[in-house]
Amino acid sequence: MTKLExxxxxxxxxxxxxxxxxxxDLALYHPxxxxxxxxxxxxxxxxxxxxFTSVSAGPLFGRLLARQFFQMxxxxxxxxxxxxxxxxxxxxxxxxxxxxxxxxxxPEFFDAIRYVIVQSSGAASIHQKCAPEPALMSRMTWLxxxxxxxxxxxxxxxxSNELVDAFPVRAIIRRDDKWLEQHVVIxxxxxxxxxxxxxxxxxxxxxxxxxxxxxxxxxxxxxxxARRWIGxxxxxxxxxxxLTIDYGYPASLYYAPFRSSxxxxxxxxxxSIDDVLAEPGMRDITAHVDFTALxxxxxxxxxxxxxxxxQQRFLMGVAHDELSGVSGPLTKIQDNLGAWNTLTHPExxxxxxxxLLQAKDAPEQVDGLRFARxxxxx
Numbered sequence: 322m323t324k325l326e327x328x329x330x331x332x333x334x335x336x337x338x339x340x341x342x343x344x345x346d347l348a349l350y351h352p353x354x355x356x357x358x359x360x361x362x363x364x365x366x367x368x369x370x371x372x373f374t375s376v377s378a379g380p381l382f383g384r385l386l387a388r389q390f391f392q393m394x395x396x397x398x399x400x401x402x403x404x405x406x407x408x409x410x411x412x413x414x415x416x417x418x419x420x421x422x423x424x425x426x427x428p429e430f431f432d433a434i435r436y437v438i439v440q441s442s443g444a445a446s447i448h449q450k451c452a453p454e455p456a457l458m459s460r461m462t463w464l465x466x467x468x469x470x471x472x473x474x475x476x477x478x479x480x481s482n483e484l485v486d487a488f489p490v491r492a493i494i495r496r497d498d499k500w501l502e503q504h505v506v507i508x509x510x511x512x513x514x515x516x517x518x519x520x521x522x523x524x525x526x527x528x529x530x531x532x533x534x535x536x537x538x539x540x541x542x543x544x545x546x547a548r549r550w551i552g553x554x555x556x557x558x559x560x561x562x563x564l565t566i567d568y569g570y571p572a573s574l575y576y577a578p579f580r581s582s583x584x585x586x587x588x589x590x591x592x593s594i595d596d597v598l599a600e601p602g603m604r605d606i607t608a609h610v611d612f613t614a615l616x617x618x619x620x621x622x623x624x625x626x627x628x629x630x631x632q633q634r635f636l637m638g639v640a641h642d643e644l645s646g647v648s649g650p651l652t653k654i655q656d657n658l659g660a661w662n663t664l665t666h667p668e669x670x671x672x673x674x675x676x677l678l679q680a681k682d683a684p685e686q687v688d689g690l691r692f693a694r695x696x697x698x699x
Contacts (some may be wrong), residue, residue, distance in 0.1 A: 325354040325602035330507055338504035338515050340534055342489035343644050348601040349487060355486070364520045374483055375566075375632070375670055376415045383418025384652035386480070388565075389639045389689050391427050391650065392417070392477050396684040404477030404561070406470065409484030411440045421455045426650035435475065435477075436461045451698070468552075471557035479554055480564040485615065487551065489526055490542040495535065500528050503540070505598060512598040527614075534578040541576060542581040542608045545696060548618035555622025555681060562687070563624055563679040567630065569610030571698045576611075583607035593691040594688040612677050613698045624679035628693035633671030637662055638691035 329347055333339050347495045347587040349356045375382040394403045410416055417437060438461065466472050490505040494516055501516040502524065508515075519525050527543050554563055569575065573583070587594040587604040597606050642649055654661050665671040678690060 322647070323354075323600055323602050325351055326512070326600070328354065329512070330602055333507055335373075338506045338517060340520075341492040341503055341505060343448065344505045344598070344601070345489035345606050348604075348606055349489070351602065354602050355695070356605055359602070372504055375664055375674065376411075376418070377658060378663040378670075380418040380421070381652060381654065382664055383415050383635050384422040385639050385664075386415075386425075387422040388650060389429050389564075389580055389687070390478050391423070392429055392688050393596075393683075393697045394433065397476060399433065399559060400476045401433040402477075403433045404435050404475035404478040404479075406437045406439060406472075406475060406477065408439040408479070408481045409487075410488040416461065417454070417457055417483060420460055421454070422650075422652070424456060427658060430693075431460070434460050436463055437470070437475075438462075439464050446669040467557045471553075474559040475557070476560045478562040478564060479558055480562075480566070482566045483568075485544070485550070485565060485567050485610045485664070485677070486548045486569070487605075488544055488546045490544045490546075490585070490608045491523075492540065492542055492583070493528065493532075493538055493599075495539040497533065499538075500525075500533075512601075514598070514672050518591045531576055533570065533576050533586060534581075536578060536581060539581045541580070542585060544608065544611060544614070547610065547615055548636065550623035550625075551615050553620040553636045555619050555624040555679070558624075560627060560682045560683050561680070564618065565610075565612075565677045565679075566635075566674060567610045568674050569612050571629070572611055572613035573699055575609065583670070586609065604605075612675060614676060616698050618681070619679045624681055626698070627678045627680050627685050628689070628690040629675065629677050629697040630693040632674040633665040633667060634692040635676040636671075638689045641688065641691055650699065 325347065328351065329339065329344065347355065351360050352358055368650065374538050390405055405414060405419065415613060416438065420431070420434070423434060459506060491498050494503055496516055496617070500519065502519055504515045505512055506515040507513070523545060524543060533539070533541070573629050584595050585606070585608050587597045589604050612629055616629065622625060640652065642656055643651055643654060663669045676689065678687060
């Protein structure tokens with residue numbers, strides 16, 4: 322039994338059945354014991370960890386994002402400062418890759434950048450990662466939360482890569498023609514599921530807004546925290562773009578009848594495990610993103626949805642000029658074909674990850690949307 326499981330059991334004994342979003346929050350973020358908050362030890366990311374990200378493929382992903390951000394800077398009229406705001410920065414490798422490309426390929430853009438990391442639990446790792454390059458560190462700063470960001474009135478781009486899938490979700494199940502919320506209890510000396518009536522209007526309203534299948538035993542997730550988060554992001558940005566990259570589906574696929582067990586899963590050594598309640602703190606727990614709900618919530622926060630497409634088409638749009646031989650700053654795709662294949666091939670990351678691009682008082686002619694198809698969020 323893990324130390325964190327002892328903490329969870331004690332809370333259940335004291336307060337009764339635990340909502341799953343509370344369990345997931347503790348399992349991932351409990352100070353010192355949560356999966357993402359543990360001090361020391363090997364990184365969970367990469368071939369030797371529990372999961373693989375686009376950043377794991379090498380610096381090409383960061384270079385491609387940087388090229389897109391460079392175009393956004395020009396579309397916005399070359400503002401100085403230009404804010405690049407990242408939430409969910411992990412060890413800071415992506416930040417270093419982005420800034421290094423900007424310094425090398427677009428020095429005038431690099432001089433305008435203010436790179437901000439929001440709510441990073443790995444600040445020490447980021448300092449260690451980028452410390453050998455003082456010029457990169459000079460462009461970086463940290464903000465505690467989105468409220469602090471809003472006070473700065475930023476103009477630029479806010480982006481996240483595999484952040485929203487780790488937001489704690491509410492788990493629901495269909496029983497006897499009604500929706501119940503799944504909680505965590507102790508039964509037979511183990512953590513088990515228990516179905517209970519809805520506790521709050523926000524969750525009930527979210528369920529009513531969705532065309533959920535009326536199938537007995539159908540289970541799924543509602544990510545209320547993601548909806549609130551994107552609204553806060555929209556209100557925090559004065560002008561610019563919001564780019565969310567993650568794995569997920571539009572609502573029509575997320576809540577399709579065939580997906581009757583939801584998307585909740587745990588990862589250990591690149592293997593998915595259905596039992597998300599076992600060994601809390603030792604496993605990554607994740608749920609796919611409902612991009613339709615995210616887009617609509619962002620629109621309520623003042624954002625305009627520009628496009629939604631898979632990572633393959635998004636990166637091909639970003640790289641189109643370079644691949645076509647048009648002059649401009651280079652990401653050196655030809656020298657990194659293995660990484661390019663990993664990032665874009667449908668059998669690798671190209672069809673599993675998606676990009677949602679939203680804007681606030683910003684031009685729409687963004688390279689990454691060259692190959693976007695209409696109606697992708699239906």
